[in-house]
Amino acid sequence: MASKTKKLGLVSLALCIGLSLNINVNAATPHKKSNFFRYNGGISKTDILLRKKLRFHDVKSVEKPAPQDPAMVELGQSLFFDKELSGRRNIDCETCHSPFLGSADGQSQSRAQGAIGLGPSRRQNGDERFDFLPRNALSLWNRGVPGWDVMFWDGRLSGNAQEGFISPAGDDTPQNFTNALGAFSAFPITPDEEMRGFPGQLDVFGQPNELGDLTDEDFVEIWDLITARIVNNEGYDELLDAAFPGVEQKDLDIADLSNAMGAFMTEAFTALDSPFDRYLAGDNSAMSDSAKRGALLFYGRANCAACHSGGLQTDFEFHNIAAPQVGTGRGDAAPLDLGRGAITGNPSENFQFRTPSLRNIELEGPYMHNGAFDELEDAIRHHLDPFTSLATYDASQIEFELAGIFQNDPQTLETILSTLDPELVVYGRPLNDNEIKDLMSFMSALTDPASLNLFEIIPTSVASGLPLAD
Template sequence: MRFGKTPLFHQIARLFDIGKSRTRDQRKQGDPSHARHLGLISGLLLVAPAAIAQPITAEDFLSFDADQARLGQLLFYDKILSGNRNIACGTCHHHDLGSADGLSLGIGEGGSGLGPKRTAGDGSTRIRKRIPRNAPALWNLGHRDIRVMFHDGRLMPSDLYGNGYDSPADEWLPQGLTSLLAAQALFPMTSQFEMAGNPSENEVAGAVHDRIDKAWPILAKRVRTIADYGAMFVSAFDHIDRSEDVTIVDIGNALAAFIGTEWANFDSPYDAFLTEGTPLPADAERGRQLFFGDAGCVRCHNGPLFTDQEFHAMALPAFGPGRTRAWDPAPRDVGRMGATDDLEDAYRFRTPGLRNVALTAPYGHNGAYDNLLDMVRHMADPLGARARWTRDKARLPDVPWLSEIDFIIQSDRLEMERQASFVDAEPVPLTDIEIDDIVAFLHSLTGKTARQRPLGRPETVPSGLPVD
């Protein structure tokens, strides 16, 4: 790789100049931490320079059709895709909430309202449990580098089943999905507590209970028999000549076109720093130097999306129902191990990307922290922060019939010891000022137009169902 006199070159050079001066001064003062600083800089050599700090351009994204994206926008906010017609993709990934839901653990099918004001329902339709994991934000999921989906990575490209993906649907995932994002869009529809509902309540949930792929034709028929949707599919897809041809694959591809274009965003102050050399504010600049230097954040949060897309155990406090396995009903979440059944993957979760991270609280796979400051503190000292964590740091709307079990896993001493024994990071001593500076840098990753999306939330949808 050739390096010219570009902002990227200057940034890397500046990092090493800072390292030289700081370690020289530390050595003169007899400060042993100079060795740690040198070690971190040496560690950066193991990360390809282009992965350390790299601007994004429009060419880095998958190409999506604009008509399909407009169709996907309507489907994204249409509750027709849920079993009981009472929740949409946009309910938990809303424009007003930075493409997420503002909750630690969401209230899915059976609830009502939006975000922190969402309630858990009542009577026979009230929720039976919270969503086990935090709703991930959707920023830049159309980037060509994306190679894994979900907190545990249970969806990724693969030839294992002959359909292009290793997914929870195994060989039953249909052919023809044009992107990883399109494949991902199909699974919330089949999740009992997210969108499908309980097996006794509707034909979609009943079909999922038989086999996951049995529900998708039901949902596709619902959509294509709405005249406006049928006409839009014929217009947007060359291979569709009549509404009867619409399948769940086309729906998934339309949703991907919307998600992949709607939340593409790369005009942050940090991008201006990379491409034009525009200085960051002083505190953000100090935070940037820490992020790429002493704090070591770059070891996992690298590349254009600030994620290595790998899996790490960071000892986040445990609560909620957990994403349990059929043979392991304890309310715990074993992370990547739940997808691989490999003990080496226990309690490891995918590194989240950090672009627009300031807009997507709470943080962590279960939303354990409701602000960036506390999340950075945890990353700097996982076990110490875990010990100090208090329940008020989570955003959990009051659900009286679940309150007794929300934190029951914490009473399992042996499980708590197991989780604490799986940690992939050593503590990094940071002062309060340094943590504030890192948070300032993370705020510099917020796009100037992040709150001004191309299509936004539609006022109405073709099904006539209410829009959240």
């Protein structure tokens, strides 16, 4: 399939160069070879340079996911928006992955259990126990494309149906997931501060939460109880029978439900019709001149593609770009967040995070693993000069309860900067403001216009009958 896509890409590229060549070559005297580079038809000098760079970096059209089973998508849609999946029936996936907020939640770190409201206006609910999630909510764009095998900012879940899955559940990781996205959906349910709820707290109807007294590590028990909730809910009968024809509902497990959510997310959040996609498919008029100049920088002097490589602008690897260490931090190292290093235990990987895909990036701020930057331009400028960025960082741009929690003592900064990724370079002179504008135009060219309005993915109701609103 990949080689077929490649051939098609090359054919359309050859066709489009051929077409514009015809115009020029016919007009040119045959022996003047230099005319070869003077296209004034469908392809400009910028296009020639950019297409050469894209070929050099092996950037090709992204392979679309296979069509999803409509019955799985319908079940997954209901589950994604259904608070029945959370211990206290008070929070659903969409709370943090909103169609209105770039499939994330617009907060630097997510407010989960004990909070109420949507997006940036979500606040602690009275005096209920409330902890921030340790990270910025990731977006869900294109997570279902073939090859997206690494999940979370630190890659602690990975794998595919052929090679198997690795996850925080260790040996308890089910292996009957369709793909890493399907596997992922089983995990937001387990942490107490995220969807499960704290001990002793009642659900929204004043009833006990049967998940509340478990621990985050009781994966199997949590998954069985959540599956039982869905299977025992009459509202789900039809959806389950349609999605799993011939399967007894009592034989369903969490992987089946997760796969359905994966199918829904794939259907809802695949976003591969941006100007950049159309340019890759051969349409030279799809991107503005400024976006093309930005792309030339991205794939050239600014070296962005050293990490943000391939059609999705990620190498799926981990790098330390010395993002400001603000907010709660995560795990034993809090208030620091060691990222990949905390998963592998290898100090040389401390402060590394998975290179984010930049698709639809302008829709999903704040940016970085902890939402350190409110503005996309600031996130980009950070890469260009991390030293100055850390020295001048304004920690009031994160959630107000966390504002000012910035680990910027000289010793910590030195430690973080000591393993800064060497690929973080700009060749030649520093970028000027116009060049940064061009880079921003290129970021805009990565937005799929269809993602600007996702009203149609929101159901009118969910199968359990719980309210959609918070």
